[in-house]
Amino acid sequence: MKHLFIVNPTAGGRDKTEAVRRRVEELFKNRSDKYEIYVTKAAMDAPEKIRREAAKGEHLRIYACGGDGTFNECICGAAQLENVAVCPYPTGTGNDFCRMFGEEQDLYRDLSALLEGREHPIDLIDCNGRYSANICSVGIDARIGTQVHNYSKIPLIGGATGYVVSTVVNVIKGINRFMRIRSGSFCSEGMHALVCACNGRFYGGGFNPSLDARPDDGLMDVFVIKGVSLLTLVRLIGMYAKGRADEMPEYATHLRTDRIDISFEEDNVINLDGEAVFAREVSMRLIPGAVRLIVPKGMHFFDSRPVNFAGVQGAENL
Numbered sequence: 001m002k003h004l005f006i007v008n009p010t011a012g013g014r015d016k017t018e019a020v021r022r023r024v025e026e027l028f029k030n031r032s033d034k035y036e037i038y039v040t041k042a043a044m045d046a047p048e049k050i051r052r053e054a055a056k057g058e059h060l061r062i063y064a065c066g067g068d069g070t071f072n073e074c075i076c077g078a079a080q081l082e083n084v085a086v087c088p089y090p091t092g093t094g095n096d097f098c099r100m101f102g103e104e105q106d107l108y109r110d111l112s113a114l115l116e117g118r119e120h121p122i123d124l125i126d127c128n129g130r131y132s133a134n135i136c137s138v139g140i141d142a143r144i145g146t147q148v149h150n151y152s153k154i155p156l157i158g159g160a161t162g163y164v165v166s167t168v169v170n171v172i173k174g175i176n177r178f179m180r181i182r183s184g185s186f187c188s189e190g191m192h193a194l195v196c197a198c199n200g201r202f203y204g205g206g207f208n209p210s211l212d213a214r215p216d217d218g219l220m221d222v223f224v225i226k227g228v229s230l231l232t233l234v235r236l237i238g239m240y241a242k243g244r245a246d247e248m249p250e251y252a253t254h255l256r257t258d259r260i261d262i263s264f265e266e267d268n269v270i271n272l273d274g275e276a277v278f279a280r281e282v283s284m285r286l287i288p289g290a291v292r293l294i295v296p297k298g299m300h301f302f303d304s305r306p307v308n309f310a311g312v313q314g315a316e317n318l
Contacts, residue, residue: 001059003028003035003115006046006074008066011092020065020091023111031115046070050077050084060084061294063114067092068134072273075124075133079291085119087294097134097273099202100215104299113296120302121289122215125199125272128279132272133215133291135203136284138262139177139194139225140233142269143170145204146276163205176227177268183222183260186253191227195262197284198222203274211243216302218288222255259285 005024009015017039028035036053040046046064054060060083064074071088078086088097088108098105107113125132137145144166176191196203198210198221210221223245228236236251245252262282270277295302 001033001061002053003033003061003063004050004053005035005037005063005065005089006049006070007037007039008046008064008070008092009039011066011070016065016091020089027112027115040070040073044073044076046073047077050074051081054078054081054084057083062086063089063111063294065089065091068096068274071097072131072133072275075273075291076131079124079131080287081291085292085294087114087117087296089114096202096205097200099206099208100134100200100213101299101301104296104301107296107299110296113298114294116297117294117299118297119292120216120295122291122293123199123218123286123288124290125197125220125284126287126290127270127272127284128277128282130272130277131290132197132199134200134273135196135198135271136273137194137196137203137271138179138264138268138282139192139196140170140175141194141196141204141207142271142276143173145274146269146271171230171233175230175233178265180263181224181260183255183257186224186255186257188224188226188253193225193228193233194223195225195260196223197260199286203271207241208243209240209245215293216289218286219256219258220260220284220286222257222260224253224255226251226253257286259283 007017007020009017021037038049062074062078064071074086078084090109098108125136127136148163148166176193179192181188196209198213199215201210201213202208209223213221236248239247246254264280267278267280
């Protein structure tokens, strides 16, 4: 077995490479396992490194040392490889995937617990050929979330203020976009504020649209939000962020599905675990058990048996 630590030196705005190196070297003093610390050099560098290492045939464990974007890159490299397992080791600012585990989330910051952890298959969302482990969305939320970094780098803004600035800018540009949406028997065509497909539970620094989504149940929790005015958005967004969108069925449709297709009149941004890609046609489909997740020792989240949705086709309105 080989342990590969993928370190993003730009995650969190401060290079944590040496801190990771010291911790890894300390833990491997008394271990016979092979390990390597690899510092990424550019965007999407990690998937290429993972695939090169996996091709050697030995069992490979990947630790994504960074934020959600680093974890996403590692997921893209590890997806559907039987000899590879992956997990986040948060050193960045955004760690929304880990929030799903509630009080157990800090176990992903315990490297010793990760090294002794077991492996559990989880689902991935395939969106136009790129994978998402957590949440994939289009619409006003995707535009706000993927443009935050444009403003947080500006002096005197940064941090949470970047979200505020991005929100104001994107609301001024227009909340709604024309979308054609299809999932099984569900069809909707017209102005929409957003579509969010949840494999996990949190995104955007704390939004929690689905209270009980699981990454191993074979379905996505999808929320389709109709076109709304600014006043309605202000009222709706607070409920949506707390997992209460079902309380406003006149605006929000909640689907559980394994596929959804969306088309726009022009290219739009897609949020994949906080990373931005652009397309006019969007296809999101769930791939059950597409990657092996390292579950830290002491975590019980996956001990409960997920609902078996094998064979589900299309979507169901709840």
